[in-house]
Amino acid sequence: MTLFLSRWYLGVAVLLAAVGVVALAACDGGGGGDVSDDLAADQSVRIWLDGEPDSIDPSIAAFATSVTVSKNVFATLLRFDPDTGEAVPYVASEVPSRENGGISDDGLTYTFELREDAVWEDGQPIQAQDFVYAIQRLLDPRVASQYGNYYYSMIIEGGADLAAAVDADEATIQQLREAMRVRAVDDRTLEVTITQPSTTFNLLMALWPTAALRQDVIEQHGDIANSAWTEAGNLVASGPFRLAEWNHGSSIVLERNPNFWDEEMTPVLDSVVFQIIEDENTALSAYRAGDLDAVQVPATDLRRIAADDSYSDELQRVPLAVTTAFGFNHTRSPFDQVEARKAFCQSVDRATLVNEVQQGAGVPVTSWLPPSLDPFFDADRGQDIAFDPESALQLVLEPGSSRAAYPPVKFSYANVDPNGTRVEFMQGQWTEHLGVDVQPDPLDPPAFEEAFFTGNFDLAFIGFGEDYHHPENWLALWAGGMMPGGYSNPEFDQAVEEAMNETDPGEAVELWQEAERILIDEDVAVCPLFVHENVWLVKEYVRDFVMTGADAHAGDFFYWKTAILEH
Amino acid sequence: MTGYVLRRLLWLAPVLFFVTLITFVLMHLVPGGPWDTNNRPMSPQLREQLESKYGLDDPVWQQFLTYSWNALQGDLGVSFQYQDRSVTEIIREGMEVSAVLGLMALAFALLVGVTLGVVAAVKQNSLIDYASVFLSTFAASTPSFVLGILLIVVFAVQLGWLPVFGWEKVWWLFPNWKQAILPTVTLGALPAAYVARITRASVLEVLQQDYVRTARAKGLTERAVIVRHALRNALVPIISVVGFFLAFIIGLKNAVVPILTVSGPIAASLVTGSFIVETVFAIPGLGKQFVAAVFQRDYGMIMGTTIFYAVVIAMANLVVDMMYVAVNPRIRY
Numbered sequence: 001m002t003l004f005l006s007r008w009y010l011g012v013a014v015l016l017a018a019v020g021v022v023a024l025a026a027c028d029g030g031g032g033g034d035v036s037d038d039l040a041a042d043q044s045v046r047i048w049l050d051g052e053p054d055s056i057d058p059s060i061a062a063f064a065t066s067v068t069v070s071k072n073v074f075a076t077l078l079r080f081d082p083d084t085g086e087a088v089p090y091v092a093s094e095v096p097s098r099e100n101g102g103i104s105d106d107g108l109t110y111t112f113e114l115r116e117d118a119v120w121e122d123g124q125p126i127q128a129q130d131f132v133y134a135i136q137r138l139l140d141p142r143v144a145s146q147y148g149n150y151y152y153s154m155i156i157e158g159g160a161d162l163a164a165a166v167d168a169d170e171a172t173i174q175q176l177r178e179a180m181r182v183r184a185v186d187d188r189t190l191e192v193t194i195t196q197p198s199t200t201f202n203l204l205m206a207l208w209p210t211a212a213l214r215q216d217v218i219e220q221h222g223d224i225a226n227s228a229w230t231e232a233g234n235l236v237a238s239g240p241f242r243l244a245e246w247n248h249g250s251s252i253v254l255e256r257n258p259n260f261w262d263e264e265m266t267p268v269l270d271s272v273v274f275q276i277i278e279d280e281n282t283a284l285s286a287y288r289a290g291d292l293d294a295v296q297v298p299a300t301d302l303r304r305i306a307a308d309d310s311y312s313d314e315l316q317r318v319p320l321a322v323t324t325a326f327g328f329n330h331t332r333s334p335f336d337q338v339e340a341r342k343a344f345c346q347s348v349d350r351a352t353l354v355n356e357v358q359q360g361a362g363v364p365v366t367s368w369l370p371p372s373l374d375p376f377f378d379a380d381r382g383q384d385i386a387f388d389p390e391s392a393l394q395l396v397l398e399p400g401s402s403r404a405a406y407p408p409v410k411f412s413y414a415n416v417d418p419n420g421t422r423v424e425f426m427q428g429q430w431t432e433h434l435g436v437d438v439q440p441d442p443l444d445p446p447a448f449e450e451a452f453f454t455g456n457f458d459l460a461f462i463g464f465g466e467d468y469h470h471p472e473n474w475l476a477l478w479a480g481g482m483m484p485g486g487y488s489n490p491e492f493d494q495a496v497e498e499a500m501n502e503t504d505p506g507e508a509v510e511l512w513q514e515a516e517r518i519l520i521d522e523d524v525a526v527c528p529l530f531v532h533e534n535v536w537l538v539k540e541y542v543r544d545f546v547m548t549g550a551d552a553h554a555g556d557f558f559y560w561k562t563a564i565l566e567h
Numbered sequence: 568m569t570g571y572v573l574r575r576l577l578w579l580a581p582v583l584f585f586v587t588l589i590t591f592v593l594m595h596l597v598p599g600g601p602w603d604t605n606n607r608p609m610s611p612q613l614r615e616q617l618e619s620k621y622g623l624d625d626p627v628w629q630q631f632l633t634y635s636w637n638a639l640q641g642d643l644g645v646s647f648q649y650q651d652r653s654v655t656e657i658i659r660e661g662m663e664v665s666a667v668l669g670l671m672a673l674a675f676a677l678l679v680g681v682t683l684g685v686v687a688a689v690k691q692n693s694l695i696d697y698a699s700v701f702l703s704t705f706a707a708s709t710p711s712f713v714l715g716i717l718l719i720v721v722f723a724v725q726l727g728w729l730p731v732f733g734w735e736k737v738w739w740l741f742p743n744w745k746q747a748i749l750p751t752v753t754l755g756a757l758p759a760a761y762v763a764r765i766t767r768a769s770v771l772e773v774l775q776q777d778y779v780r781t782a783r784a785k786g787l788t789e790r791a792v793i794v795r796h797a798l799r800n801a802l803v804p805i806i807s808v809v810g811f812f813l814a815f816i817i818g819l820k821n822a823v824v825p826i827l828t829v830s831g832p833i834a835a836s837l838v839t840g841s842f843i844v845e846t847v848f849a850i851p852g853l854g855k856q857f858v859a860a861v862f863q864r865d866y867g868m869i870m871g872t873t874i875f876y877a878v879v880i881a882m883a884n885l886v887v888d889m890m891y892v893a894v895n896p897r898i899r900y
Contacts, residue, residue, distance in 0.1 A: 055650050062607075144616035150607050166615045225620060230651055248652070248660060249851030250734065277732055277849040281716060286731040289724045446599025446864045453608055477608070484608065 035541045039268070040564040045542055048283045048295040049274040049553070052249050056230050058211040059138045059145045064465075067208055068553035069252060069274070072560075074211035075238040077112050077131060077190070078202055082548045082557040085372075085469025087202040090262075091118045091126055091212065091238075092190075095202055107197030108157075112190040112205075117261045120214065121237040128184035130212035135192070136177040137218075138209050141166045142225040147209045151467075155201065157181035157193040199500065199508065203468040212238055240265050240560040241272060251275050254559075268563040287537055293564075294538045294545060294554065299418050302359035302535060314537045316554075318547040319363050321370045321466035322532040323474075326411070326426070326459050327452075328525070331486040334409070335458065338524055339401035344459075345385040345527035346392035347433035348426050354530050357425045358418070362530040368464075369474050369516055370531045372549045376471045376512050382520050385527065389433035396434050403436050412451055413461035415442035423461055453484050460485070463532075469550060471512040472500060478519055478526075487525040492518045541567035568889075575885050579878070586877040587638070587870070591631050594869050601647035601864045621647060621866075634870065643871040648863045654871035661853030662875075663740050665845070668852060671747060672755035672841075680759040684766025689793065691771065699767070703760035715753040715847035722749060732849035750848045754841050769801040776800075 053066035061070045079090040087095050092112040096102025102111050118126040138148035139162045153163040158180035165176050181193035194201055204210070217236050221229040228234060232253075235243045240262070241254035252274040256267045275291075277283040280298040287295040297305050297315070305311050334340035350364035365371065366382025396403040411427065413419045423440045430436045438459070443451060452460050467473055479496045481488035495518055499511035519525045536554050538545045543565050546558035555562065602609060602617055618624040622633060637644065643654035687699040706714075723731040729749055734742050741747075773779065774797055782792045845855040853872065860868035 052649065054648055057651060060650055141616045142620060144613065144620045146602075146607060146609075146613060149610055149613040149616070153612070163612055163616070166612075166619050226645065226651070228651060247735075247851070248649075248657070249855070250849070275732070275849070276851075278855075279846050279849065282719065282732050282847055282849055285716075285719050285724050289727060289731050291731050291733075444599060444862060446601075446603040446862070447597075448599070449603030450599045453603070482608065 034567065036566040038566045040541070040566045043268060043270040043564050044273060045269055045271075045545075045559075045562055045564060046273045046275055046291070046293045047553075047555075048287070048292055049252065049276045050280070050283075050296070051278055052276055053252075056235075056243075057227075058134065058208050058213065059143050059148060061208060062146050064552040068551075068556040069243075069254070070208045070211070071239070071552070071556060072241045072254060072272075073235070073237045073239045073243055074208065075118070075126065076206055076208065076211045077114075078206040080203075080206050080469065080550060080557070082546075082550060085550060087206045090206070091115060091131075108193055108195075110192045110194070110201060110205075111185070112192075114188045114190065115261070116188070118238070119259055119261055121242050121257055121259050123259060124214075125187070126212050126238055127187045128190040129187070130214060131190050131210070132182050132184050133215045134210060134213040135182045136162075136180060137213060137224060139163050139180065140173065140177065140224060141168070142173070144225075145209065147207070151204055151207070152209070155194050155196075155198065155204065157195050160195075197501070197503075199503065200468065200470050200472050203470055207468060240267050244271065249276060265560045267560040269559070272559050272562075284537075287539075293542050294536060296554065297361075297535045297537055299359060299361060302361050305537070306360065306535075311537060313540050315535070316538055316545070316547055317361075317533050317535040318551075319370070319372065319549055320532045320534055320551070321372050321469070321549045322463055323365065323368060323370050323528055324362075324461075324463040324530055324532060325368070325526045325528040327457075327462050327483075327485050328487075328527070329455065329458050329460075329485045330488075330525075331455070332407075332458055334401070334403075334406045337401050339395045339398065340406075341524040341527070342385060343392040343395035343401075343434060344430065344436075345524055346388045346395075348429045348527070348529065349387045349389075350529055351387070353422065353425055357421050358530075361533045361535050363533065364530045365528050366520070367516065368520055368526060368528050369471055370466070370549075372531075373466075373469065373471060373474070375509050376516075378513050378516065381513075381516060382528065384521055385524060392433055393435075396436065403434065406436060408439060409436070409458045410439045410441040411459040411461065412441040412443055412448060412457040414445040414448040416445060419461055455484050455486060457485075462526075466550065471516070475512065475515050475519065476500070483525075487523070489518065489523055489525075492523070492525075539567075541565045572885065572889070575888075579881050582881060583874065583877055584635075587635060587874060588631065590870060590873045591627075591634070594864075594866055595627055597864070599864050601866050603864065621645075623866075638870075638874065643874070644867040646860075646865055646868050648860075648865040648868065654867050657856060657868065658853060658871055658875050661851065661856050663736075664734055664850060665841075665852035665854055667740050667742065668734070668747075668750060668754060668844070668850065669841075671751045672758070675751050675755035676758035676762055679755070680762025681766050683759075683763040685770055685793070685798070687763065688767045688770035688774065689789075696767075699763060703763045706756040706760040709756070711753055711757070711841070711843045712847055714756055715749070715844060718749045718753060719847070734848070734850040734852075750844050750850060753847070754844045766801065770797060773797045773801045 049065055051063070051065055053061065053069055054063045055061050056066050056069045056073065058070050058074055061067055075091050077090060077092040078087040078095060080086070081088045089095055091114055093115045094100055094102060094113060096110045096112060098105070103109070112131075114126065114128060120126060135152070135156065137143055138145050139153055139156070139159045141163055149163055153159045158176070162173070162176040162180055165173055168176075183191050185191050214236050217234065218224070218227050218229045221227045221234050230243075232243045232246045237243060237257050240257055240260050242257040243252070244255040245251070245253035254272040254274075256270055260266055275286070277286065280296065283292065283295045284298055284301065286292040306315065328335035328341050330336055350366075354360065354362045354364050363371065366386050367377065369377050369381070371377050395401060411423055413423050420440075420442060427438050427440055430438050441457075451457050452462065464474065475496055477483055478487060479493045492515060495511065495515035499508055499515055502508040502511050520528070534547055534551065534554050536547065541564055543563045544558065544561045545555045546561060547554045548557055551557060602614070615624070622630060625633070634644070641655070643658075645653050646657055649657070683699040683703070687696040690696055719731055722729045729745050733746050734750075735746065737743050770793075779792060779797055782796050783789075842854040842858045844850070845852040856868065857872040857876070860872060
């Protein structure tokens with residue numbers, strides 16, 4: 001009898017304990033606490049970072065996390081105005097233009113005058129030679145820079161030859177580097193010659209890969225292609241912050257650069273601590289426990305947190321210049337026919353996708369250019385591919401493009417959350433509205449990238465994030481049949497060519513819009529779905545954490561402005 | 568015995584060779600390459616540059632030979648993903664964290680498991696016995712990420728007693744003790760559970776033995792009977808089980824065939840880290856790196872970590888076999 005009773009009590013006790021723990025765990029509570037208007041003594045902000053940077057070396061950095069750190073530690077000739085996306089002066093004292101003589105009459109030679117007072121962290125002046133070295137290194141084949149090849153090798157005169165010299169000997173490479181038309185006229189003047197007139201070259205010179213580099217520092221810690229110069233203690237900064245600590249896989253600490261030379265951008269903070277936490281739930285828990293000051297809201301918690309009043313003062317959201325879409329393989333049936341592409345595109349209810357599947361994060365769009373790309377964004381773009389299930393059904397019933405003739409269609413995507421739910425939603429839409437069965441094809445991210453870039457897909461779930469604020473960044477990649485999936489239209493190519501060569505800004509807007517019209521309205525080359533949103537929780541005592549649509553990581557244009565209030 | 572040890576060490580060479588070969592081949596067969604991780608199309612020129620930089624433009628068999636030759640000299644190359652860092656450096660840094668975490672979890676598992684198991688066996692069918700059986704079943708059935716998150720929410724978020732994440736070294740390789748508690752418990756929970764159950768069963772069995780009856784008849788205190796006589800023999804199965812958990816803790820449980828082999832695949836994977844615990848607690852250990860390397864197709868890291876594991880596991884197997892002899896002199900090789 002005793003035996004039986006002790007078992008029984010044990011069971012009840014355990015059950016009660018379990019319920020208690022779950023109840024405790026389910027309790028939530030946000031916000032609270034008093035915040036004054038005075039600055040706190042401890043000016044240090046702890047920001048979530050979702051992964052280890054691949055490298056903060058400007059020539060190599062490719063991850064968003066890498067770009068964020070690189071941007072704040074290194075200075076470029078120009079930088080982006082976060083509000084307008086235009087190029088504004090940074091190390092260069094003026095943006096080159098025809099008016100100020102910075103751009104030659106033929107539009108091919110750019111001259112940058114550097115500020116007198118721009119110095120490195122160790123006091124040495126930032127010189128034109130530092131930029132010459134940086135650009136030479138960016139295109140040096142031994143460095144194998146992704147962004148160097150992607151944006152710079154073709155536009156800089158002599159760059160293509162240098163980049164093509166793979167496996168050449170040292171002497172040849174050195175020769176080609178010197179032959180490239182980038183030179184220091186004197187310590188304070190840089191001259192760059194480009195291969196054809198461009199309306200976007202200044203924007204390219206504001207991107208992080210063109211930041212000045214210290215040859216002596218790089219060579220002290222290795223050689224041109226492999227160097228430990230980006231470790232804390234080795235790295236010499238030129239931007240508002242310096243690299244104080246880099247605990248790999250764990251945290252990155254940036255401190256105010258005491259020798260920073262721009263009045264406006266001198267940081268208020270003493271330090272920015274990036275905590276590298278891959279699990280977003282852990283990050284949110286850390287925020288709730290007070291171990292983090294700013295964190296992204298996980299997609300699955302968005303609705304709950306947005307509805308919770310205690311978080312309302314801490315929630316910040318901003319649409320990003322990132323368009324998500326699904327791409328077609330134009331060389332495979334049925335997507336070689338525009339009717340099929342249109343039908344598939346018209347049958348997806350984007351509003352429900354954003355509001356239900358994404359819990360409200362994002363903005364539905366029917367254009368490839370994002371709404372933030374003012375004035376090139378056209379609100380009327382993609383009217384014909386807006387959600388219209390009846391029209392879509394008609395298209396697939398028509399004899400010429402009937403769904404009866406469709407081969408099996410696979411929808412390939414990178415198997416990371418929350419792509420699976422999005423893809424399944426769309427699969428459901430096509431079954432419901434078109435009566436077509438589409439097979440989801442989840443792949444490991446690298447396997448997906450390979451499948452996509454080798455054209456080995458029917459439908460692919462893709463996205464594009466802006467590097468610089470100009471339709472060229474968005475539309476040039478569709479030209480020349482270079483885009484995976486095989487879209488090719490000489491009319492479109494010509495429209496892009498004309499737009500790129502147009503110098504009058506008003507005309508240019510018209511021409512770029514025309515190009516997009518061909519891409520989306522006429523050809524339905526791709527089916528845009530929505531524009532991403534950054535939804536973050538930021539503690540009330542963090543003042544001026546300013547998120548913009550062009551951030552690589554939330555707030556990274558304005559860390560110099562951010563401050564901590566007493567709390 | 569020395570002969571035995573030498574022979575085992577010599578076997579290491581062919582084992583490592585085949586591990587390297589098979590991993591190398593598999594790695595190149597899997598779709599997706601090391602640079603299919605950035606979302607920009609790769610021009611043929613960039614591909615040429617990258618392949619030249621990393622030596623991937625040679626035929627695969629030649630790459631294998633070059634790699635093996637370098638590896639023999641201790642040069643495991645650079646990470647393809649984190650291009651400024653050498654594989655050896657990444658492994659060393661990851662090991663400093665994972666080894667300490669793993670050893671702490673092992674110590675926790677043994678301490679808690681053996682204690683619970685002995686107490687449960689000695690007080691069989693009491694409340695303590697049932698409580699410990701329940702606890703061990705709970706710990707064994709809860710997936711580690713659930714346990715980890717539960718512990719975080721209760722102890723770090725709600726009660727605020729412990730930090731949520733992180734691993735900072737404060738003295739030599741040892742972390743801030745507050746940061747170490749939750750990950751250690753999460754990683755050590757499952758092995759503790761098994762150790763407890765095996766210990767309990769083993770001690771129970773030993774307590775039935777004749778020599779125990781003799782010891783009691785001689786008038787020894789119960790405590791002396793248990794500690795001096797019963798436990799030593801009870802420990803033998805625990806050793807083999809410890810090896811199993813070591814492998815298990817890394818999360819490679821699917822790869823390890825459970826409980827069939829009595830001598831146990833003594834994988835010292837426990838000390839090389841657990842992917843899940845490291846991810847949940849944001850600990851920069853080797854387990855996380857190993858799995859991430861595969862996802863990123865970081866060829867340099869995949870090869871480096873696999874070879875490293877192979878060496879550690881082989882050595883640990885050897886150590887455990889030697890431990891058997893120490894505990895039971897009748898075992899001879």
